[in-house]
Amino acid sequence: MKSTVKVGIIGYGTIGMGTAKILVENKDLISKRTGKEIILEKLVDLDITTEREFQIDASLLSTDINDILENDDIDIVVEAIGGTNPAKAFIERALKNKKSVVTPNKEVIAKHGRELMILAEENGVDLFFEAAVGGGIPIIRPLKMGIGANNVKEIYGIVNGTTNFILTKMTDEGGDFGETLKEAQELGYAEADPTADIEGYDSSYKLVILSILAFGAKVDFENIYFEGISSISGRDNMYAKEFGYEIKLLAVGKEIDGNLELRVHPTFVPLTHPLANVKGVNNAIYVKGDYVGETMFYGPGAGAEPTGSAVVADILDIAYSIDAPLNRRNLRTDFDIMNIVDRGEFVSEYFFRVDCADECGVLAAISGILGKHNVSIKSALQKDQTEKGSELVFITHDVKESSILKAMKEIENLDSVFKVYKFIRVGV
Template structure:
């Protein structure tokens, strides 16, 4: 059926949804010419349609009921930008079941239910696109799915969360503590009232599950990914890292190994000369290493209404350009490789360990003995007195297995001379 426009229905007019509506209303003509078909915002649903969003919606576009969008036979693509699993999951499944393409920016629902969505999409001859779910405005999903598809991807890693990168940047710049920067970020709207998903690493784990799935052509559950957030990083960790020539960044790391894939999310101390150390504020950067292309990097705003909306509209344009191409694109992400996520204990890294200890003879001997017994080779040990009775010890190891480091840590915790393990941070990429 030849159609005279490609029709969009948006569900959720929060910041991203409002951004999508704004781009389509403001730049629609130019976008339509690029796509080769007019792209029309036909419906935009939100529970609150009274609020002024600074946009001049054409008559009849604003509706308060998502069902109006899902059931409208004129709509070709449903944009789901409400976030979370419920009711987003149902909306996506209904839309796909009704033969509509879906574009979403919702990393959580894609990480948790993407596999089912893709099967449903295929069964209904439609597509599911989710460029905006990872890396905000950076076209990293498309790059992996299409442009770099000639390669066997060996590594994908980088900074994939804007909120935590903003907080860590501020902690470096202003020498402040996590809690106070978080509060400031919340006041400025850069962090959510409930910051758990960002600062505890869930958000990045969702993104890594999605990105690694595409990169390695497999399905990964975010629950199989080891993840740590940045809540435990103190101003003192940041200060010592700087002294040692490092910046602390929250990294997502996916590496193809023999027998599986290493997937992990955690803060890491990286050399201050590495380009990732220079990624500031809410910007994200993702490295991809392929067997033919070598190393590539993609940088841009990892969050924000308009950058994220730019990615959503990019997906809409792609769908509009490939209308009639039902069912061909999803094949690329259905994950034909059966790759296990390797145990975290199997990774190898350097480690930074900061301890509060009793300031007495033999403390180092005890710690050194445990490291020797667990085969954790030490690169440097620095001790300084903090009070009449206490000292702080900073250890940096050579590259060792995580399981060995964890054994050493357990032993060190048991020592009567060790008052507190202040932090264990991985060093390097």
């Protein structure tokens, strides 16, 4: 029986640092829990001189990736550099060298997960990624095991901390998207290039991973319909409040009659729904199973220490079983092929607003177009008379997305309509 387990971390960024910190500071607790000594053996980064918030002993630092990947002492490699290149190549080399891999990297798992899981299986080691979704929230392992006896019917929630931070701030302080993003960047809650977060890529990667686990289905990034939050304005937020909602970026996966509906988009969440109360960088994920019913997992979705906590959970799990022969805990890789529902088939209520001329016929014209496409109106509001004209605001009843898209196009073409703003889906 191995009594010590040695860990190498690639990447001295936020998560690499957080992981190292926990391994060092909670060393005694961890060895008590696992019955093994878990040792941070090496941390590799191109930059090991810039001062960090948590400073690792210089003797453990290296700029040479081979000090981890070709180091026979190291049992577990933490890949914490993100992106696909060179992360994927590093993970592959580690697995081939019979090292288990832990990664918080949602992009590489969403895009190459199956391939890497098979490689792990072939080499008799583990590939774990608890930190790839939901930051510090234990969600991957509950999906593999905790509700593993269930057919999952739905999985949905808030899975991106940056956008939730921005949306919370916009709701609380009433600002517009651009200025709020800038503040979030200054506070370190959004990256210099915020595209992956704010345009919905990050949430989509996570939805791919959740769907693979929850539905056991082959899901690719290309299967996710996604929108970001960059078009959300202070005005949208104002109306959301007025109608009793809060805008959240949701990731939604549903199994409907054997088909999968997969989408990421801003949503009017009713204030009575607990997701409306998930603030700042927190995440919350609902899982509905055929026997367990509805469960929910909540916690910090980002940050060095919460994410490091999830990385170390994977390290513990590997350490517990390091003497065991390969088992199926990685994940089955014989995914089911399921039909992915086309965007046009989504059904939702929709909120949209229109700038138009202040003429008596406009509302009638718009209503006529909506009716023609079987879009029935739940609420309509004519709010402000501006110098240019009027603003009309609508919430529809449930309708197919193909219908609302056709109606929007026709409304845009009305002479008396100046601008149709992007619709926002309503309801969880």
